[in-house]
Amino acid sequence: MSEPLPQDFAPALNATAARRGHLGCDVHYFTETSSTNDIATTYAERGAAEGTVVVAGAQTSGRGRLGRVWHSPPGAGLYMSIVFRDVTAAPFLTLAGGVAVADGVRAATGLPLEIKWPNDVVAAGTAGPSSRRKIAGILAEGSSSAEGLQHVVLGIGINIGPAAYPIEFAARASSIETELGRTVDAGPIFADVLAMLAELLRPLSRGDATALLARWRALSPWTSGATVECETPGGRIRGVSSGIADDGALLVRTGGKIERIIAGEVLWK
Numbered sequence: 001m002s003e004p005l006p007q008d009f010a011p012a013l014n015a016t017a018a019r020r021g022h023l024g025c026d027v028h029y030f031t032e033t034s035s036t037n038d039i040a041t042t043y044a045e046r047g048a049a050e051g052t053v054v055v056a057g058a059q060t061s062g063r064g065r066l067g068r069v070w071h072s073p074p075g076a077g078l079y080m081s082i083v084f085r086d087v088t089a090a091p092f093l094t095l096a097g098g099v100a101v102a103d104g105v106r107a108a109t110g111l112p113l114e115i116k117w118p119n120d121v122v123a124a125g126t127a128g129p130s131s132r133r134k135i136a137g138i139l140a141e142g143s144s145s146a147e148g149l150q151h152v153v154l155g156i157g158i159n160i161g162p163a164a165y166p167i168e169f170a171a172r173a174s175s176i177e178t179e180l181g182r183t184v185d186a187g188p189i190f191a192d193v194l195a196m197l198a199e200l201l202r203p204l205s206r207g208d209a210t211a212l213l214a215r216w217r218a219l220s221p222w223t224s225g226a227t228v229e230c231e232t233p234g235g236r237i238r239g240v241s242s243g244i245a246d247d248g249a250l251l252v253r254t255g256g257k258i259e260r261i262i263a264g265e266v267l268w269k
């Protein structure tokens with residue numbers, strides 16, 4: 001059983017209603033849950049409509065990319081998952097999530113953010129690409145059947161306030177409040193991220209990713225000209241980042257040729 005939304009959510013959702021379209025018309029809030037991706041997947045399997053949102057104040061089994069734990073303590077973050085069914089937009093949902101978080105957080109709080117390939121949302125550092133601090137992450141999980149794609153659940157975790165991150169993340173993680181030096185409300189961040197996502201989805205549902213890719217590239221300055229080390233199936237390569245292909249692959253110039261990196265870990269030097 002979901003619970004009433006926190007007080008600051010309703011006015012923020014009302015203020016963005018015209019821009020959000022169907023995103024967030026049906027919102028299910030939990031003070032604490034296992035993983036919002038799991039709850040949204042269950043709802044999707046029971047027929048929940050495109051745009052249904054599950055949001056929580058804490059997760060006991062939050063998960064991230066590459067099988068990692070997503071640290072989700074109470075009072076420190078916003079954990080949300082959105083159900084999508086539009087097959088045309090599906091390949092671009094992860095990229096759209098990153099752009100929507102970067103632009104939505106900036107609209108709600110004034111904090112400028114960047115995107116670090118593949119799709120971490122980060123606060124820019126002053127000492128080059130390795131000094132960026134992670135503020136948010138995106139995890140898209142799809143379900144297909146013999147008839148094709150059934151649904152995609154787009155999970156978004158945003159660090160709102162300071163938390164005792166595990167030691168292996170502490171140096172690379174930050175929060176909106178830590179960066180701004182003041183407290184912020186989660187409701188306007190939630191509503192603005194959904195509104196930005198809805199605006200990005202309109203051309204995507206017609207198969208037009210031009211605006212999304214342009215904005216993604218503008219938010220990812222280090223995807224050109226940075227020294228990177230990447231794990232690939234053929235071994236570790238070192239090179240210089242040389243842009244993003246239209247399918248989201250990172251291009252890396254190494255030894256006179258261009259490698260396409262489609263997944264995995266990249267170290268930015």
Ligand code: BTN
Nearest residue numbers: 035062063064065137138155157
């Ligand atoms: C990453 O590794 O960067 C992706 C992190 C995604 C975390 C979010 S929090 C809401 C949703 N529920 C989960 O269990 N994971 C995603």
